[in-house]
Amino acid sequence: STIRSFKQELVGVFGFPVAENPTQAMIEPAFAAMGLDWRYLTVEVRPEDLGAAVRGARAMNWRGFNCTIPHKVAVIEHLDRLSPAAEKIGAVNCVINQGGEWVGDNTDGKGFLQSVHEVRPIPGLRAVVLGAGGAARAIGVELALAGAKHMTIVNRDRGRGQVLTKLISEKTGVPTDFSDWEERYQVPLGTDLVVNATSIGLYPDVEARVPIDLTTLRPGMIVSDVIPNPPRTWLIREAETRGCQVLDGLGMLVNQGVIGIRLWSGHEPDSNVMRKALESLFLP
Numbered sequence: 001s002t003i004r005s006f007k008q009e010l011v012g013v014f015g016f017p018v019a020e021n022p023t024q025a026m027i028e029p030a031f032a033a034m035g036l037d038w039r040y041l042t043v044e045v046r047p048e049d050l051g052a053a054v055r056g057a058r059a060m061n062w063r064g065f066n067c068t069i070p071h072k073v074a075v076i077e078h079l080d081r082l083s084p085a086a087e088k089i090g091a092v093n094c095v096i097n098q099g100g101e102w103v104g105d106n107t108d109g110k111g112f113l114q115s116v117h118e119v120r121p122i123p124g125l126r127a128v129v130l131g132a133g134g135a136a137r138a139i140g141v142e143l144a145l146a147g148a149k150h151m152t153i154v155n156r157d158r159g160r161g162q163v164l165t166k167l168i169s170e171k172t173g174v175p176t177d178f179s180d181w182e183e184r185y186q187v188p189l190g191t192d193l194v195v196n197a198t199s200i201g202l203y204p205d206v207e208a209r210v211p212i213d214l215t216t217l218r219p220g221m222i223v224s225d226v227i228p229n230p231p232r233t234w235l236i237r238e239a240e241t242r243g244c245q246v247l248d249g250l251g252m253l254v255n256q257g258v259i260g261i262r263l264w265s266g267h268e269p270d271s272n273v274m275r276k277a278l279e280s281l282f283l284p
């Protein structure tokens, strides 16, 4: 007979609020399918307790953790070092225990890159990013680092948009313009990729529409949305009818989870298991 181990390896997500974060429902089925006796815990950590929580994870030798709102920037001071991309983005959503050294990385933008990479090579692309918040920051920096030729940032709040525009051009050297978001945004001719990186359309406000001139979405353009729930946003549906290549936010969410599992465990999860787990939550 074999000797059983009753000790699981631990990872999870720290956030506040966190109860509605669905990552566990995607990651634990992946672990099961990989034959890994690991747990992904959804942990409510108040901002004032973040340092203690990270020390706790270190003390218990967790393999790592994700962090979400409001910890993505605040966690940095509790870590030993950052990946080059996380350093440029200035935010961490994935922490890895590398033999006792706690390293901050950012998988949001990398998950997005993977989705694009599956349909077209990134080097040379001309990209328009709608939004300038956390998701836009990760996506914008990673696209530029991956070889996008030109970037345009479009944002309602001009100050925030200009800060991101400057950050991308200074930290990556890729020419980046800012565009004011007036009425319906007109996508410039020659654009290869349009990303909605705003929260417009997120459940429960599913009827909200990204203010964009649909006639400027041309066949062959890649149109992507970060909104994971619902996966088929208004923008995705409209872009599809116009012959665009669409990428939904569920793909990005799955891909960042795949990268997290790879970084923590060194093993490759089955992304189909993860996507199906989320579809069973988000699709009626």
Ligand code: NDP
Pocket (backbone or CB within 6 Å): 108, 111, 130, 131, 132, 133, 134, 135, 136, 155, 156, 157, 158, 160, 197, 198, 199, 200, 202, 226, 227, 228, 249, 250, 252, 253, 254, 256
């Ligand atoms: P932030 O709050 O940091 O940024 C929100 C952005 O949306 C800002 O640019 C804001 O503009 C813009 N925005 C919100 N409402 C409107 C509106 N009515 N009109 C115009 N612009 C608007 O959020 P995050 O960047 O962290 O998250 C954005 C979305 O990305 C969320 O819905 C989240 O679910 C999703 N996400 C998806 C991931 C995935 O894996 N699929 C990963 C991470 C995030 P302004 O600056 O003018 O306020």
